[in-house]
Structures are given as C-alpha cells and as structure tokens.
Amino acid sequence: MEMRPVVSAEEWEAARQRMLAEEKRLTRERDALAAERRRMPWTAVEKAYAFEGAEGRVDLAGLFDGRRQLVVYRAFLEPGVNGWPEHACVGCSMVADHVGHLAHLHARDTTLVFVSRAPQADIERVKARMGWTMPWYTLTDGFDADFGVDEWHGTNAFIRDGDRVFRTYFINARGDEALGSTWSYLDMTALGRQEQWEDSPEGYPQTPPYEWWSWHDAYPDA
Known part of the structure; x- marks a missing residue:
C-alpha cells in the first residue's frame, strides 16, 4: 500500500476544507432528492395481503401498528438461503x-418491519441469537413478488389514509446500504423527517427540528 503525502497541519486542514465543501454539496443534493421523493405520486394497494406475526395473522394495514407510515424490508431468512437455518443471508443480516x-x-408516526418466508419460530430463534428486536413477519402470499422483492432484498415505503394503503417509494440493491438510521428511513418516506426546514408540499406535517427529539425510552409510546 502506497502512503499518501505527509503534509503540515495547515496543509492538511486546507485539504479537509476542500473536502468539507464537497460533503456539504452532497448533503444539499441528498436533501433535494428527499424533497423530490416527497412529491412522488402514490399508487394504491388494491390486493389483500396476510402476514404471520408473533401475535398472529395481520393484513398490510395491520403492519402499520396504528401509525401513518410503514417501511417494509424484505429480508431473506428462509430455506434455500445461505446461512439457513442458523442465519439470514449475510447481506440482510448486515442491514438488520x-x-x-x-x-x-x-415518534414520527412511522413503523419499520422486516418480512421473510421463514416460519415465526425460526424468525424468533434467529432474532434472539443475533440480538435483533424489530418486528419481523412471515410472508404468506405474493406480497414479495408484487413489490419487487421476491428474488432480491429491498425496502418499500407505504402510507395509510384510514383503511386505504398506498405505496410511496421503493429502494433496493446498493440503495439499501445507506439505510438503517432514523434519518435514512424517514428520508425515503412520503412525509420525510417532518421538520420545518424541509422542502415539502403544502400542508405536510412539520415541527421545529430538534424539539421532537428525545431519549428512546422517554417518548410517549416508548
């Protein structure tokens, strides 16, 4: 491995400032991309889907757990996948x-769930081994094929209006690499972070930044 040039602290800081300008440009572009996502059209989910959870069978609306938005990651934990039965696939495990x-x-009215084809007993066993705590449901029908995740992992975002559910966005392949943080998931949703600085359509819910943040055990529904 060839070493990079060794320079003075002043030269190093000048180089860092040049990189910082590029990083800020990328941040602004990422914010602009999220603003475009919030202006994406929606498509109604017309078919009925069923999932098996730790507490029984639920439909797609049930996955929202009473919240307005839903993010669903399709993980490959099932027979035929490398690592079975002790693990999910290594890439999906890294996402988890x-x-x-x-x-x-x-706190932003958004639920995240994982779905796979493994039975609940196997899902709970692997979750316990790996220390994962997210809700994880068993697919029972063609949901994965209908939403582009039957042969490869991916993340779908939905929004609910009463009993009606709409698909709002989809990320897969290397796009999933950036997901995992609160911000990355919110940025792919229809409502975004719901903070006043965001460029969102008129009437979207927004509150002052920072003011809604809290310790994870101090939110009202923690």
Missing part, C-alpha cells in the same frame, strides 16, 4: 445489524 432504535421512527 444497522437498524437504529425504533422509538425515534415511531
């Missing part, structure tokens, strides 16, 4: 390892 505390998403 990066998921932050869900209380922060819940």
